[in-house]
Structure formats: structure tokens, C-alpha cells
Amino acid sequence: MQLSRLFDLIPYQISTYDNSVAFAKKENDTWKTYSARDLKRIVDNLGMAFIQSGLNPGDKVAIISENRPEWNFIDLALQQMGAISVPMYPTITSEDYQYIFDHAEVKVIFVGDKEIYQKAVEVAGDRKIYSFDQLPGVEHWTSLEVKGENGDLSKLEELKSKVKSGDLFTIIYTSGTTGRPKGVMLSHTNVLSNMLSVADIMTPPPGASKVLSFLPLCHIYERTASFCYIYLGFSVYYAENMEKIGENLKEVQPHVFNTVPRLLEKVYDKIVAKGYELTGIKKSLFFWALNLGLRYDPAADMGGWYNFQLKLANKIIFSKWREALGGNVMQINSGASALQPRLARVFWAAGIKVCEGYGLTETSPVVSASIGNHEEIRIGYVGKIVRDVQVKIADDGEILVKGPNVMQGYYKEPQMTAEVIKDGWFHTGDIGELDGQYLKITDRKKEMFKTSGGKYIAPQVMENKFKESPMIEQLMVVGDNRNFPGALIVPSFDGIKEYCTRKGIPYTSGQEMVEKPEILEKFQKEVDHYNKYFGKWEQIKRFKLLKRAWGVDTGELTPTMKLKRKVISKIYEDEIEGLYRS
Incomplete structure (x- = not known):
């Protein structure tokens, strides 16, 4: 039909x-x-x-x-x-x-x-x-x-x-990192065309497959996915709440689910924390398998000896990871923010296909998506441009998108609409690179800043790298018009506790521990380690450990878990100033 x-x-x-x-x-x-x-x-x-x-x-x-x-x-x-x-x-x-x-x-x-x-x-x-x-x-x-x-x-x-297919069917107010939300107007054609493009590259077979849904339906990511599930005949089970996702995964045993990198990071951190609790040969085997997985490239031939070891690691260690996700997962779609490449590597090594994608509310949302097979996956990229969508890179590096998925405009905001849709091309505000049909995101155009020495800093790239540390929960790079980059760091309080246990350091509370010299020394080592991945002008010279996490309810994060940089900068104005006092 x-x-x-x-x-x-x-x-x-x-x-x-x-x-x-x-x-x-x-x-x-x-x-x-x-x-x-x-x-x-x-x-x-x-x-x-x-x-x-x-x-x-x-x-x-x-x-x-x-x-x-x-x-x-x-x-x-x-x-x-x-x-x-x-x-x-x-x-x-x-x-x-x-x-x-x-x-x-x-x-x-x-x-x-x-x-x-x-x-x-x-x-x-x-x-x-x-x-x-x-x-x-x-x-x-x-x-x-x-x-x-x-x-x-x-x-x-x-x-x-x-x-009619071109009629408006929804207005979605984007959370926005600054200012009032904008109402994105989407038609049936916008979302239907995008859904059909995504359905083409889903790994689970149509019909008889099960989905666990927990990302908000009010966000276009899960909403377009829900239409895709209807089209493919998947059975959609809604998780009870975020706290019960692990329990629901085991009950439902889904073949696919959508997630955001933050959740995968938490899953990985919990797995690693349990690894540290092991002793003797079990602990050695756990970290042998983990380090093996962190080197994995699903698109490359890793060699006979590596493949033999990975097969063994999958049997004795990674099989338990798959069981924790229900045992049947064929594809996990990750979106809304950047996925750390090391997570993609280790999950693919464990036989869990994490497929990263990219899009915006204004594009209904999918612009590019990774395909769940070893031949077409490329770690560090947000996949291939999906069918019926066109992408080009502007002279300043901005990603421009054209296609039937691009919104009708912002509700009651013709001037704002005209500012982002020019000659049929939607200006995403993201900076990226194209390698054939593969897209890589490097930063947000509006979030890049210059130091007082005139050097450009791309904070998202740095933040994503530093968050690979099991000691770092959240991080924001600062330094606009300053003489060097600094950072506000929300520590992983579980990471601090686990570190104290290993090192025999008396633990009181996370809030007190962030002021202890031995903990500050540990974080300095973490910062020094990850600084090596960046040029001298990009390296974090000073940082401040914070005593509480950033959240949606407290105003520092958007509902899609993006940093509200202006809000954070205002709240922690004194702490930022302290980084630059001699």
C-alpha cells in the first residue's frame, strides 16, 4: 500500500x-x-x-x-x-x-x-x-x-x-543551549521520508523483533524511530523508568534499542568497576579481554592471533556483557551527542553492534547513520549519509543538509528560518568533514572559541576525549579570550571511591574527597595523560573539581544532555575566574 x-x-x-x-x-x-x-x-x-x-x-x-x-x-x-x-x-x-x-x-x-x-x-x-x-x-x-x-x-x-503528505503534523520545541526554545515545524513527508531511509539500514529482520524504548518520545530521535518500528513490524516495549532499564532489558530481551552515549558510558563504567572488584585470575582475564576490545577495529582484519584471542574473550568475558543487555541485541543506535570511539570499539569487540548516527530536530532527524555490518562500519565517523539526504561542507567547515527531511521552518519565526535555510540548504551549525559518504563531526560552530593568543579551540573534541577517563563524569573546556584553556570537571564520584579503595585512601564523601591533595594529584595525572592528544595551545593548564553533577533539573544540561555553556559559565563564574588568577 x-x-x-x-x-x-x-x-x-x-x-x-x-x-x-x-x-x-x-x-x-x-x-x-x-x-x-x-x-x-x-x-x-x-x-x-x-x-x-x-x-x-x-x-x-x-x-x-x-x-x-x-x-x-x-x-x-x-x-x-x-x-x-x-x-x-x-x-x-x-x-x-x-x-x-x-x-x-x-x-x-x-x-x-x-x-x-x-x-x-x-x-x-x-x-x-x-x-x-x-x-x-x-x-x-x-x-x-x-x-x-x-x-x-x-x-x-x-x-x-x-x-496531505506535505501537511504540518507536529511542532517540536527544541531544548536549545541558549535562549527560548524554537518550534520546529515538521510535515508527514519530512518524517516519513526519513523513517524509510533509516528502515533500509536496520539490522534486525522485519517482524517478530522486539524493541526496548526509553529515550523520550517528545524528542524527534525516538519519535521517528517509533514510526520506523511500526513500519518494520517490531514490537515496542516501553521501559518502566531509567532506573529499571537493566531489569527491563533482561525481561524483554530486545533485538534493538536507541540510546545516548551517556548511558553507554555509564554501562561501561559499571562493567569496569566490577572488573576492579575481581581478584586473581578472574581480574587478569577481565582486563586482558577489555584491553583486547579497546584495540578492535570491526572494519579491519586484525590478524589470526588477535582473532583467536577475541573469540576466546567473547566466550569467557564478553558473553556476560551480552547477557546483561538481554542476550538478543542485534543493533544499538547511538545519537544526540558524540560517542567515544573507544566505546564503539569495545562494544563491537563484544559482539554488540553500536551504530552511531547524526541528525537534528530540523532534519527529522537522521542525516547519517552507521550500518551494522563489519564491512561498512567506520569508527570515529557518524556513519554514511542516508538515502534521499544530501550533505555538503561549506567553506568554513559547516555541515549543510538538503532533502525531503528538512523542516518547513520555525513556527512564527520567518527570520530565524531564513537565517538557517539558504538556497534550500539547512545550515546545521555543526562543523564536520566528509570522506566519500562517511561523515565526521568535529565541533559546534558556535561553541568554538579563540584564546587571547588567537588560537582556535574546539571544546567538544577535547571534552569527549577527556571523558574517556573513568575518573571524569562531565567536563567543560573554558578559555574564550584567555591566555590558555582551563576546565571545569565534574568527577565520577564512583570512580573516586573505587580509586580510594584500591589505593587504601580513607574515603569520607565525594564532596570532601575532591579537596584532598592525593585526589587532586590523581586528577592532575589524568589531565596530563589526555593533554598529550592535543597541541600545546589546546592543552588544559588548570582545572577545578566540582562537588555536584550537572543536570537537566538544575539547569546546566538540555533535556538531550547537551551542555548549556552560558548557564554553566554564569553559575561557576567565580570558579572560572579562579583558574586565571596568578
């Missing part, structure tokens, strides 16, 4: 796979599942209820919730009648909610739980609010489903027939 709108994926999945499990969530310790036919019935009923409730094509509806099947039900039901979804991060402030409600002219709001409801109701005004959880005094989403059961299907079909 012809796919021209995203909601066409529902009948497509039924006719192609007739999935018994399209979506699933945990309820009362049991996985509650919805078939493809359940999906169609619920979405149609909701659509008819929306019509009865007076919602019109073009009206904006906010969805603020953690991942769950209800999220998709509402999203698809709105699409079918031509209404426009406005997905929002649950973690942002009520002030941000109000800005988006007002800017997008939201008419109806769906919230997930009590905490989200309490933030939304403060600023909702007279907007109608429905909830996914049962909450006192709040109308539950199922009331709409019941209402729609007696609706007029012919009216819904009439509205569906009027929805």
Missing part, C-alpha cells in the same frame, strides 16, 4: 504483519500489550472523540508524558484528523510549559502523571487537561476512547482523506 501520511503506517502494519504486540507497557508487574488491531481501534475511537469534542484540523494539542503506548495513541489520533501535536519534555519548568502553550496556541493538554499535571495546571489557564494516569479530579484519556466508540467513522474518514 502507498504510504503518504504517517498514520498510514497503522493499516500497513496490520496488512503486512498483523502484529499481536505493537506496543507494551508494564502494569502491576505484568506487561500489558496492544496488538496492531488494538492500535487501529483505539486511534480511530480517539479521533472520533476529538471531532465530537470540537477539536478542529490545525488545532494544537500538547503531549507531556514519559514514554507509554498512550503517547502514540494520542499522536496518531491527532494526525488522522489533521490536528497538530506539540510534544514537550516532562522535565522542563512550568514557565517553559507556559511559553510553549502560549506560543503554539495549545488548546488541549495531555499529561502523564501527577507531577506533570501539577506543573501544567499552574499555567494551563482554561485549557482542557486529560491524564494518562488515573488522577483525582482529572478526566482520564480513556473517557475519550469510550466517547468515540459511538462516533461517526465517516466524518473521521473524510478528515483523513483531506490530510
Whole structure:
């Protein structure tokens, strides 16, 4: 059948796979599942209820919730009648909610739980609010489903027939590292074309494959993926929460999942920490396998002796890594920020195919993606340019993108739109290099800075390298118009504790330990080690250890875990100044 709108994926999945499990969530310790036919019935009923409730094509509806099947039900039901979804991060402030409600002219709001409801109701005004959880005094989403059961299907079909592929279906407000969020307008064509390009290079076979989903559906990365899963007939299981991902991986035994590098870093750090707890031959074997994996290049012939050792390492050490991820993982897609090459190497060595990609909300999102086979993977690159997308590098190194995936523009911001889309090319703000069809990201254009000596510093490259240290959780390079680069370092408090245990250093608390001379000396050695990878003008001369981690809730990170450099610089103004006092 012809796919021209995203909601066409529902009948497509039924006719192609007739999935018994399209979506699933945990309820009362049991996985509650919805078939493809359940999906169609619920979405149609909701659509008819929306019509009865007076919602019109073009009206904006906010969805603020953690991942769950209800999220998709509402999203698809709105699409079918031509209404426009406005997905929002649950973690942002009520002030941000109000800005988006007002800017997008939201008419109806769906919230997930009590905490989200309490933030939304403060600023909702007279907007109608429905909830996914049962909450006192709040109308539950199922009331709409019941209402729609007696609706007029012919009216819904009439509205569906009027929805065109080029029509706007969502406005996604980007988190942004500075200033107010911008509303990215995406059409059915934008996301559908991108989804089909990605589906072409998925490793798990269509149908009967399972997915564990935990990245926010309000972000275009997981949302486009969710449409891809419907198209491929995958069963999508939504993780209970971030704390239970490990448990859910073992229960669901997925074939694929999407993640961000930060999570892979934490998984790796926990594995290494457990390795340090081993003793004798077990510890020796663990670090022998780990060091073997860190040298691995999946695209190269590593030689007979290396291959023999790796086979042995996979049998006695790495098999346990795969079991921890459920035992069936065929592909992990990593995006949103840079993946450390050493992590890609060691996971591929362990038989876990981590495929890094690159994209933006404005590009729906995928521009390039790594392919999960040994012949086409290239460590250090964010994959090949996907089908139907064009990329070129501007004279100043900026990555420019053209294709059916590029957004319609920023909502109510024609000037901003004109600043980033010129002659059909979207200016990403990222700096990169092309080697044939392979793309490498080197930095953010706006984040590069000059020292007072006129030398350019690319902070992201440095930060990614320094975070390879098991002692470093987060790091921001500073030094704009200063005579040398410095760094604010959030230590890995687990790393400090483990180091103290190994060295017999009395441990009190992470906050106290960062001021101890022996810990400062250890961090100096770490900084000295990673400085060797950079030119003299780039090397970090001084650093400051901080006593708490940066977070989304505390304002230093965007919901996609990017550094808000201006915010961090303001909060730690005194600490930064201290780096440059003689």
C-alpha cells in the first residue's frame, strides 16, 4: 500500500504483519500489550472523540508524558484528523510549559502523571487537561476512547482523506543551549521520508523483533524511530523508568534499542568497576579481554592471533556483557551527542553492534547513520549519509543538509528560518568533514572559541576525549579570550571511591574527597595523560573539581544532555575566574 501520511503506517502494519504486540507497557508487574488491531481501534475511537469534542484540523494539542503506548495513541489520533501535536519534555519548568502553550496556541493538554499535571495546571489557564494516569479530579484519556466508540467513522474518514503528505503534523520545541526554545515545524513527508531511509539500514529482520524504548518520545530521535518500528513490524516495549532499564532489558530481551552515549558510558563504567572488584585470575582475564576490545577495529582484519584471542574473550568475558543487555541485541543506535570511539570499539569487540548516527530536530532527524555490518562500519565517523539526504561542507567547515527531511521552518519565526535555510540548504551549525559518504563531526560552530593568543579551540573534541577517563563524569573546556584553556570537571564520584579503595585512601564523601591533595594529584595525572592528544595551545593548564553533577533539573544540561555553556559559565563564574588568577 502507498504510504503518504504517517498514520498510514497503522493499516500497513496490520496488512503486512498483523502484529499481536505493537506496543507494551508494564502494569502491576505484568506487561500489558496492544496488538496492531488494538492500535487501529483505539486511534480511530480517539479521533472520533476529538471531532465530537470540537477539536478542529490545525488545532494544537500538547503531549507531556514519559514514554507509554498512550503517547502514540494520542499522536496518531491527532494526525488522522489533521490536528497538530506539540510534544514537550516532562522535565522542563512550568514557565517553559507556559511559553510553549502560549506560543503554539495549545488548546488541549495531555499529561502523564501527577507531577506533570501539577506543573501544567499552574499555567494551563482554561485549557482542557486529560491524564494518562488515573488522577483525582482529572478526566482520564480513556473517557475519550469510550466517547468515540459511538462516533461517526465517516466524518473521521473524510478528515483523513483531506490530510496531505506535505501537511504540518507536529511542532517540536527544541531544548536549545541558549535562549527560548524554537518550534520546529515538521510535515508527514519530512518524517516519513526519513523513517524509510533509516528502515533500509536496520539490522534486525522485519517482524517478530522486539524493541526496548526509553529515550523520550517528545524528542524527534525516538519519535521517528517509533514510526520506523511500526513500519518494520517490531514490537515496542516501553521501559518502566531509567532506573529499571537493566531489569527491563533482561525481561524483554530486545533485538534493538536507541540510546545516548551517556548511558553507554555509564554501562561501561559499571562493567569496569566490577572488573576492579575481581581478584586473581578472574581480574587478569577481565582486563586482558577489555584491553583486547579497546584495540578492535570491526572494519579491519586484525590478524589470526588477535582473532583467536577475541573469540576466546567473547566466550569467557564478553558473553556476560551480552547477557546483561538481554542476550538478543542485534543493533544499538547511538545519537544526540558524540560517542567515544573507544566505546564503539569495545562494544563491537563484544559482539554488540553500536551504530552511531547524526541528525537534528530540523532534519527529522537522521542525516547519517552507521550500518551494522563489519564491512561498512567506520569508527570515529557518524556513519554514511542516508538515502534521499544530501550533505555538503561549506567553506568554513559547516555541515549543510538538503532533502525531503528538512523542516518547513520555525513556527512564527520567518527570520530565524531564513537565517538557517539558504538556497534550500539547512545550515546545521555543526562543523564536520566528509570522506566519500562517511561523515565526521568535529565541533559546534558556535561553541568554538579563540584564546587571547588567537588560537582556535574546539571544546567538544577535547571534552569527549577527556571523558574517556573513568575518573571524569562531565567536563567543560573554558578559555574564550584567555591566555590558555582551563576546565571545569565534574568527577565520577564512583570512580573516586573505587580509586580510594584500591589505593587504601580513607574515603569520607565525594564532596570532601575532591579537596584532598592525593585526589587532586590523581586528577592532575589524568589531565596530563589526555593533554598529550592535543597541541600545546589546546592543552588544559588548570582545572577545578566540582562537588555536584550537572543536570537537566538544575539547569546546566538540555533535556538531550547537551551542555548549556552560558548557564554553566554564569553559575561557576567565580570558579572560572579562579583558574586565571596568578
